[in-house]
Amino acid sequence: MQKALERADGRSRPTRRPFVLAAVMLAMFMGAIEGTIVSTAMPSIVADLSGFSLFSWVFSSYLLIQTVTIPLYGKLADLFGRKPVFSFGVGVFLLGSLLCGLADTMGWLVAFRFVQGLGAGAIQPIATTIIGDVYTGEERGKIQGYLSSVWGISSIIGPTAGGLIVQYADWAWVFWCNLPVGLASIVLMHLYLHEPVEKKKRSLDLAGTWMLFSSTSALMVLLVFGGVEWSWHSPVTYLLAAFAILVLAAFLWWETKAKEPVMPPFLWTHPFIAASNAASLTTGMVMMGISAFLPTYVQGVMGLSPTAAGFTLAAMSVGWPLASTFGGRFLHRVGFRPMALAGGIVLVAGSSVFLLLDGWPSPLI
Template identity: 55%
Template structure:
């Protein structure tokens, strides 16, 4: 796209209304990953299928991760607008059907449809912003956009609880419909895109191989150690399929005329390192948002409102840091600000390593705020610097690859840190000689505040002690990945934005 075409697009496009439409779309897709959490007990109560409940979360995450890179490439080939509109429509269809789901299996199917649409919404929205705004403007705007993900992660569970208590769990899905319609209206009528119409060859083989590879490893992460043992035949088979599919995928991308994931972007040192940091910082983020409420409510004995406050502190630190970073990016360059963000992650990680019941929720809230600051600084600097380092025709896939790595980090982190929690708690119970009477399922009852009447006071105290130790190991893992994130940031090539 030449300069004249870009200027024409800016004259025709109502940028404030388009930006608002993109923010609505991003918020809609981001919050759907967390809002279901507080509604799941009521959903299971109505639909049954308790053994399948984890797939309500996993189905959405799986399809989102699987399609995000493919949509990024399609947006580079056919334009941002049609791909974004397609994603929102598919997402709304899945949301409408999910609210009417008569069974758990159908709900999981509709969550797959939601995820299939969501894969196009967030990365394409960020890419459109990269097209519409200059480098100076984009540094400020991306600060607002990057905070959407963090805010939605905190607002989601609380909003889901409100819907369940005062309306019906179906509204957890139906709330997306007005947001999506407004997003569509703004994009269709106020965003105008100029493209060179040309025939393109879509890399179908690469898409299929990528789908097989990622779906295999995601299923292993979800099922391994829970439904299957790590050395079971299904786990080993899926790992082999993942390795073979990835090898074939790389070979295919090398010879494809228009590869779905151009390997050249991974030769860019900035992009490669930034993507790795997004993977490790995604683990830090999921470790905080998934396990902190359990520590505050069960170990500290505080209310859900107080637990929510500790996470809300992160959602306050994130947008503040994003906004400030956007304003300072041109002056100081992305390397300096990314390093400061990396140190913030490590400092926040130290707070959680030292966390114990006596320190109280304020200590946890401070640590949460500092990690939010780190995430805000890192996400803003990386998106702007990556989009500034590639040509227009690669901007979509470069942006999508960065978001994909954070999603993979969250998926890997949830599985890895959850495995640490379960193994440490199980080991503690057996060391105390309570293996015949207590199990990890007993701790699940304690976490869910159900079945407490069946547990004696000594058993509850034992479980709390075990959970405290297990969560300490989880936070050690969070701290280690925060340190890895900082070390990776330190080797990013130093360039002015």
């Protein structure tokens, strides 16, 4: 694959792997920092735009469309090549970032976060695929450590930057700061990745994508507004739950019949893949819950400043880049299972400490 990439057009136009890696890391940094930097700014955004009832949807709308479009972008990358799909995703993400900074109501902010998520769905999976194309199997462990460290570094920089921006500038810049980073990623990818595009006759599972989106959307609406806007025992709750279950069942049936399923059944029937997906789901739930609500707790309950909230969230993630870097280097030596178990145990232990919070300002959070 690498040789093909280096001679994709029949001329001497080699793929410059360091620059491609830089483009991938910039895009991943942009997507990763968005979660933590927005979390710290949310109390100020809500105070400015009102609409606290839509607080959760600022995160949910982004994650919902990102999750649903990931498998669709994977198919598009097989059809049209990694570079154009990756650049399209980054471009849509930047458009969403620009619009988010211009939002004047919480409703518009949620809508523009939806646009952001539509672009974000292409960044992570296509970036990982590009790395798999240009690096050998022996090199990918080390490179994966670099990519994982991007998330750790962003989790440290993001909260601190968000707190400083909100305290000394306008909250819109938590979105607009993505623009130069994303543009640099697109330029580097355009100049230094040269890939062959094999024309294949493939079909897109649009029906499966729509069913997955519909069922997860109904579930999100139920979880976000249930018990708040309506009772858990109201007809609306039962209708949404029934709709989500029925459409999800139809989706699972359809995926067994589709020619090019958006989510192949073996992803959930293979024990190793199913266990990895479950671990990723539970880990994401823990990390997203803490990242989204801890800054609000620090500012709203403890009464501390946005900068203090940013430092609190950043301190939580100091070990992330270190563990990612060393994990990538030692993965082949000790195996994935011991490292995954160790990480899970530490995550649970660290999260349990938050049960000790009592609402009083304290540096030991």
